[in-house]
Amino acid sequence: MHELTTIKPVFAILGSGAGALGRQPPVPSAAYGASKSIIPWYGVRINAEDEWLNTFVIDPGWVQIDMGNGAAKGWGLESAPDTIEKSTSGIFELIITGTKEKIAYI
Incomplete structure (x- = not known):
């Protein structure tokens, strides 16, 4: 049994817009997107089923890191x-x- 506190713990999962089923980006991402598609489903289920735990699936955006900048350059940006x-x-x-x-x- 979980001890009651005034602050609920947070489980923040970093996802990707490429894994979203409803708003897929218009870029080739079949392998990457498929590998990310379970994350939103899993996070939403945990949030719904575990009342004591705040679970968020967060899309950090298209971030200026090696992977993000490499993809941007591939698109001419x-x-x-x-x-x-x-x-x-x-x-x-x-x-x-x-x-x-x-x-x-998110």
Whole structure:
């Protein structure tokens, strides 16, 4: 049995828009997207079934890291659009202020 506290623990899972079934990006991502598609389903199920745990699936965006910038260059862009600072501050804000009722998949 879990001990009751005033603050619910958070399980934040980093997903990817490429794994979303309803809003797939218009880029070739069959292998990558398929590997990410279980994450939203799993996170939403945990959030619904475990009342004591706030579970969020967070899409960090198209971030300016090696993988993101490499993909951007493949599409003729200089870099991915989202800075690391923008992505991490957004993730932090969601984890701090998000609730089970307001957020399941971002």
